[in-house]
Amino acid sequence: QSALTQPPSASGSPGQSVTISCTGTSSDVGGYNYVSWYQQHPGEAPKLMMYDVSKRPSGVPDRFSGSKSGNTASLTVSGLQAEDEADYYCNSFAGTYNVFGSGTKVTVL
Amino acid sequence: QVQLVQSGDEVKKPGASVKVSCKASGYSFTSYGITWVRQAPGQGLEWMGWISTYDDNMNYGQNLQGRLTMTTDTSTTTAYMELRSLTSDDTAVYYCARDAPGATFDHWGQGTLVTVST
Numbered sequence: 001q002s003a004l005t006q007p008p009s010a011s012g013s014p015g016q017s018v019t020i021s022c023t024g025t026s027s028d029v030g031g032y033n034y035v036s037w038y039q040q041h042p043g044e045a046p047k048l049m050m051y052d053v054s055k056r057p058s059g060v061p062d063r064f065s066g067s068k069s070g071n072t073a074s075l076t077v078s079g080l081q082a083e084d085e086a087d088y089y090c091n092s093f094a095g096t097y098n099v100f101g102s103g104t105k106v107t108v109l
Numbered sequence: 110q111v112q113l114v115q116s117g118d119e120v121k122k123p124g125a126s127v128k129v130s131c132k133a134s135g136y137s138f139t140s141y142g143i144t145w146v147r148q149a150p151g152q153g154l155e156w157m158g159w160i161s162t163y164d165d166n167m168n169y170g171q172n173l174q175g176r177l178t179m180t181t182d183t184s185t186t187t188a189y190m191e192l193r194s195l196t197s198d199d200t201a202v203y204y205c206a207r208d209a210p211g212a213t214f215d216h217w218g219q220g221t222l223v224t225v226s227t
Contacts, residue, residue, distance in 0.1 A: 001171050003153065034211045038154070045204055045220055046146075046154065051213040089154050093212035096168050098144070103153040 004029065004090055004101035011107040012080045020104045022073040022090035030071035034093035037066060037075045041086045049088075050075060082108050111135040113205055113218035120224045121195050128191040129221045131205030138186040139163045142208035145179065145190045147201040148220075155201075159208055160188065195225045 005023040012018040022029065022037075029035055035053045038046035048057050050066040053073060063078045073092070077084050085108045090101035116130040131143060145157040158169040160179040169177050178191045188205055203221045206214035 034213075036211075036213050038214070040154075045217040046206075046214070047217070048213065048215050051209075051215070052211050057215065091154075091156070091212070091214070097170060098156040098159070098212050100146075100154040100156055 001094075001097055001099055004092060004099055006088075006090060006101040006104045008102070009105045009107065011109055012077075013109045014080055014082065016080050017076060017078045018080060018106060019074050019076045020088055020090075020106070022075070022092075022101045024071050024073075024092055024099070026071060028092040028094035028099055029068065029073050031095075032093045033068070035066070035068060035073040036091045037064075038089045038091065039084075039086045040089065046089065077106070080108050084108060111207065111216045113207060113216055115203075115205060115218040115221045118222040118224070120226065122227060123196055123225055125195050125225075126191060126193040127195060127223050128189055129203050129205075129223070131188040131190070131218050133186045133188065133207070136207070138181075139183055143179070143181065143188040144206045144208040144212075144214055146204045146206060146214070148204070149198075149201040152201075157190070157203075159212075162188070192223075195223075197225050199223065200225045 010018045037050040040046045053068045054066040112134045114132045139162045144159045160167040180189045205218040207216040209215045
């Protein structure tokens with residue numbers, strides 16, 4: 001049950017786009033379309049931003065989009081805004097358990 | 110509105126046990142499972158386990174098996190997480206989350222800080 005691999009950091013200027021990758025195996029990311037993404041601001045609980053790879057919950061801006069290819073899922077934030085600066089975690093269903101990614105700190109320059 | 114309200118912060122000595130509660134409201138309790146997640150200081154999220162509120166079926170994370178027990182009380186719409194034989198490595202914020210179809214954690218509790226210290 002090893003953590004999914006995410007880049008430790010990503011950054012972009014306001015208005016730019018940033019893409020975060022989440023790499024697993026055929027037993028988790030590659031085996032199911034149950035990848036979700038969570039945003040966490042310091043001192044707060046995580047917030048669901050994407051589920052079932054590419055579905056946005058109500059209230060999440062359409063600047064956020066998700067995709068998957070093979071064992072790697074991705075979250076793209078377009079039109080970066082200051083409030084997007086946060087930690088982001090992916091999660092994948094893996095049959096009898098779930099596994100989170102290692103987390104990516106997104107900085108808005 | 111959906112709410113998950115957790116019990117207060119705890120300080121425990123090594124070797125002790127801790128039990129954290131998660132009171133759910135605003136939805137049909139038995140229609141969604143509950144997942145527990147923890148986050149050590151400055152670290153990432155760790156999936157601990159899942160319990161069905163319908164039939165108490167459960168799955169635990171491999172590294173916590175034997176020390177972790179999850180239960181639910183449908184009469185009070187409350188989920189519980191008990192962790193035994195605590196060590197300093199168990200110092201973390203513990204979260205409960207509503208588990209929607211597709212293993213999606215769509216609503217979260219506010220978190221409970223458990224500190225293990227002599």
